[in-house]
Amino acid sequence: MxxxxxxxxxxxxxxxxxxxxxxxxxxPLFRPPSEARSLILQLTLGCSWNRCAFCExxxxxKFKVRRSEDIAQxxxxxxxxxxxxxxxxxADGNAFVLSSExxxxxxxxxxxxxxxxMRVSAYALPKDILLKSDDELKKLRANGLKLLYVGIExxxxxxxxxxxxxxxxxxxxxALIKARNAGIKLSVMVLNxxxxxxxxxxxxxxxxxxxxxxxxxxxxxxxxxxxxxxxHFKKQxxxxxQALSTIELIAEMGLFIxxxxxxxxxxxxxxxxxxxxxxxxxxxxxxxxxxxxxNVLDKPEHASLRPEWLRGL
Ligand code: SF4
Numbered sequence: 181m182x183x184x185x186x187x188x189x190x191x192x193x194x195x196x197x198x199x200x201x202x203x204x205x206x207x208p209l210f211r212p213p214s215e216a217r218s219l220i221l222q223l224t225l226g227c228s229w230n231r232c233a234f235c236e237x238x239x240x241x242k243f244k245v246r247r248s249e250d251i252a253q254x255x256x257x258x259x260x261x262x263x264x265x266x267x268x269x270x271a272d273g274n275a276f277v278l279s280s281e282x283x284x285x286x287x288x289x290x291x292x293x294x295x296x297x298m299r300v301s302a303y304a305l306p307k308d309i310l311l312k313s314d315d316e317l318k319k320l321r322a323n324g325l326k327l328l329y330v331g332i333e334x335x336x337x338x339x340x341x342x343x344x345x346x347x348x349x350x351x352x353x354x355a356l357i358k359a360r361n362a363g364i365k366l367s368v369m370v371l372n373x374x375x376x377x378x379x380x381x382x383x384x385x386x387x388x389x390x391x392x393x394x395x396x397x398x399x400x401x402x403x404x405x406x407x408x409x410x411x412h413f414k415k416q417x418x419x420x421x422q423a424l425s426t427i428e429l430i431a432e433m434g435l436f437i438x439x440x441x442x443x444x445x446x447x448x449x450x451x452x453x454x455x456x457x458x459x460x461x462x463x464x465x466x467x468x469x470x471x472x473x474x475n476v477l478d479k480p481e482h483a484s485l486r487p488e489w490l491r492g493l
Pocket of ligand 1: 229230237331
């Protein structure tokens with residue numbers, strides 16, 4: 181998943197009276213970069229799966245569903261603080277795991293409280309989507325849930341199994357197509373370097389295949405990091421993991437982009453973890469992006485890459 185620690189979020193959103201902001205968050209709190217100006221509302225704490233080998237976002241939190249009364253109170257307090265709120269992001273890791281009834285209840289309260297509300301979004305796991313019927317998804321969409329962020333990480337089943345993602349190519353494709361058919365927009369994330377040297381090619385090719393099937397509105401990539409140390413991550417691979425070098429990471433990106441076939445997807449690899457910053461609309465900008473990758477691979481010594489000290493990890 182793409183994430184930004186939101187410790188300072190409300191200072192950016194409400195710069196002049198941040199000390200009066202009404203919500204006491206249960207930290208750590210994460211949100212996608214594009215939700216910097218949204219009201220963040222924690223419906224759940226932590227992640228209900230919390231077993232991915234590469235992720236430490238909620239390692240310190242036990243998954244919990246928050247009480248409806250507490251959520252309702254926070255909506256009321258936020259309404260008094262700023263009734264003109266336009267965007268709301270439902271946290272934590274997968275607020276979409278909640279039943280459709282609970283989500284509908286929150287969406288209705290938000291709609292009544294914020295007359296200018298344009299969009300509600302949340303992180304979701306494919307299994308959370310599959311638990312809801314087509315009709316439920318359509319009703320959620322009709323009541324304001326317009327965007328889901330899904331860390332698909334890879335389209336390669338062997339690799340998804342190694343990193344304990346709890347999803348497969350098919351489960352992810354089925355779930356995300358179901359959400360799209362209900363009119364919900366999708367922002368998906370792929371993890372560059374997830375399989376190291378041995379899985380690099382199949383990771384790039386199968387991830388592109390999966391993204392092509394989904395045709396999401398937004399696609400971004402992050403670079404794998406080792407929150408629990410490289411040795412811990414390697415255990416998942418029975419010692420069969422060799423991290424990619426910077427240039428190999430960029431070569432993998434090239435193969436991934438080369439295999440993408442998208443109608444109209446906004447693509448970003450500008451997260452703090454990325455060495456090479458790429459932005460464009462796919463397929464329209466595919467040749468330009470591939471040329472940028474080729475330039476780095478041909479002349480790495482002249483490449484303009486994000487230095488290690490600027491990678492916000
Ligand atoms: S599902 Fe997402 S938040 Fe949960 S452990 Fe995996 S990557 Fe982390």
